[in-house]
Every structure is written in C-alpha cells, then in structure tokens.
Amino acid sequence: MKIIKLAAIFAVLVGGIFLAIKWNSLFSVSTTTEYATEDKLNITDECNRIREAWEKESGWNEALYRDQRADIDQSKAMKMFSLEGYNKVNNCLRETVANKACEGYKNALHSDSFKDAALQQQFAGVTLLAKAENMENDPRIVNIKAIHKLYTNVNGFVNRKHTITPKFDTKTTDWRSFISLQNALVSTAKGYRNDPLFKEIEHLPGFQQGLDEKTIRTATNGQRPSFYTRLSQQIVDYFSGVEATQENLNLLNQIYKNFANEETSYGLDNLATIKVEMDGLVNP
Numbered sequence: 001m002k003i004i005k006l007a008a009i010f011a012v013l014v015g016g017i018f019l020a021i022k023w024n025s026l027f028s029v030s031t032t033t034e035y036a037t038e039d040k041l042n043i044t045d046e047c048n049r050i051r052e053a054w055e056k057e058s059g060w061n062e063a064l065y066r067d068q069r070a071d072i073d074q075s076k077a078m079k080m081f082s083l084e085g086y087n088k089v090n091n092c093l094r095e096t097v098a099n100k101a102c103e104g105y106k107n108a109l110h111s112d113s114f115k116d117a118a119l120q121q122q123f124a125g126v127t128l129l130a131k132a133e134n135m136e137n138d139p140r141i142v143n144i145k146a147i148h149k150l151y152t153n154v155n156g157f158v159n160r161k162h163t164i165t166p167k168f169d170t171k172t173t174d175w176r177s178f179i180s181l182q183n184a185l186v187s188t189a190k191g192y193r194n195d196p197l198f199k200e201i202e203h204l205p206g207f208q209q210g211l212d213e214k215t216i217r218t219a220t221n222g223q224r225p226s227f228y229t230r231l232s233q234q235i236v237d238y239f240s241g242v243e244a245t246q247e248n249l250n251l252l253n254q255i256y257k258n259f260a261n262e263e264t265s266y267g268l269d270n271l272a273t274i275k276v277e278m279d280g281l282v283n284p
Contacts, residue, residue, distance in 0.1 A: 059104020
C-alpha cells in the first residue's frame with residue numbers, strides 16, 4: 001500500500017514538472033502588441049504636417065482635429081508606429097491643438113469686434129479637446145475654463161435687470177431688508193471685480209459700468225417703495241389667515257415696529273389696518 005501511495009505522489013510531481021515545462025506550447029499566450037518594432041513612417045514629417053496644418057488656423061477647427069486624430073489612430077492600428085514614435089506624434093497633436101484652442105479662445109475674447117457667439121464656439125473647442133484627450137487637468141485648459149466661468153457669471157450679472165424682491169418668511173416671521181438685498185448685489189459685483197482673472201474680461205462692453213457700486217445702487221434705489229409695499233401686503237396676507245390671539249397680536253405689533261424702523265413711508269398703512277382689525281378681535 002505504501003508503495004502505491006509513493007508511486008501516485010511521484011506521478012503527480014512528474015506531471016506538474018512536465019506541465020510547467022510545456023505550458024507555453026500547450027496553452028498559447030497572446031504576445032501581440034499595438035506597436036511595430038520600428039517606425040514605418042517618418043516621425044519628424046508627421047509632426048511637421050500636424051504643426052503646419054494648425055499654423056494656418058486662427059483658432060479651433062474641429063474638422064481638422066478629428067481628421068488628424070483619425071489619421072494617427074489608423075496608423076497605430078496598422079502598426080505603422082513604434083511605441084516611441086506613436087508617443088511623439090500623439091503628444092505633438094495634443095500639444096499643438098491645446099495651444100491653438102486656448103489661443104483661439106483668447107483671440108476671440110480680446111477681438112476688437114467681440115461677439116459672444118464666436119467666444120462660445122472657441123470655448124466649445126476647448127471643452128471638446130479636454131474631454132477627447134483627457135486633458136481636463138491641463139493648466140491651459142483649467143485657466144480657460146476659469147476665465148469662461150467668470151465671463152459667464154459677469155455677463156449674466158450685468159445684462160439682467162436687478163429686481164429686488166421681498167419675501168416674508170412665514171416660518172420665522174422675518175424678512176431680509178431692502179438694503180441687505182441691495183448690499184448683496186453690490187457684494188457680488190465687488191467679488192467679480194476683485195477676481196484676479198477679471199483683467200481678462202474687464203475690457204468687454206458694459207462690464208466695468210455694470211459692476212460699479214454706484215451704478216447698481218442708482219439702478220435699484222427706485223425699487224424701494226414698491227419693495228416695502230409688497231412686503232407689507234405679504235405680512236397682511238399672513239396675519240389675515242392666522243388665529244386672532246394675544247400672542248399673534250403681540251407678534252404683529254413687534255413686526256410693525258421692525259417694519260417702521262426700516263421704512264416710514266410705504267406699506268405702514270396696510271400694517272396699521274390689520275393691526276387694528278386683529279386688536280379688535282382679541283380685545284372686543
């Protein structure tokens with residue numbers, strides 16, 4: 001019995017050694033590669049062709065980019081490149097196009113005949129390139145995206161009508177004053193002006209004036225009467241629907257005082273009327 005066991009163990013060991021020796025022949029392992037051992041194209045000529053094509057462009061050209069990208073990918077698939085050759089040509093395309101896309105955006109931004117549509121077209125090229133070439137964190141791309149975000153924010157700010165709208169919070173029975181909301185607008189404008197990248201867009205029509213504190217206050221000061229008239233009506237509407245109790249009457253009296261401290265001309269008649277009505281219900 002011992003002899004049989006030893007023979008079995010020996011057979012297993014021999015079989016394992018044989019399998020290890022013959023593994024590659026018994027089980028084929030793919031050794032295919034995407035690259036040739038040497039370049040079948042002139043790498044210098046390929047790079048020069050890419051650069052020369054983009055030198056003729058004033059900015060982003062999606063058709064040209066896609067043609068060049070497809071050409072490189074096809075040559076790679078046909079094993080026309082060594083690994084080193086592919087990296088050189090691929091990096092040449094990425095660097096050349098990134099520089100041109102960012103340059104095109106800056107040119108559109110500082111053009112004497114500035115147009116938002118032209119800027120958006122160039123920015124679309126930057127974003128497409130960033131995604132297609134996985135260049136989201138490239139410093140050039142990051143810079144252009146930051147500039148464009150600031151441009152978008154400022155453009156929206158200076159071109160919209162700054163309507164200061166009252167809101168009586170029924171949960172806290174409080175509100176933000178007109179001057180508080182006006183100051184928030186001024187603060188937002190100041191934040192844009194103080195952004196280090198503002199120098200890139202400050203020349204655009206209406207941007208300097210649209211962010212000027214005096215301009216913002218002058219444009220919004222006229223809204224103050226209607227602001228407090230509407231606010232007082234919101235307060236009246238709220239207290240018209242609550243139970244007439246001493247607690248609610250005391251709250252209304254305090255709100256009336258707070259309101260009067262902010263505005264002595266508009267809306268007080270509305271509040272005074274509801275005060276009298278509620279007082280009559282609480283103290284008939």
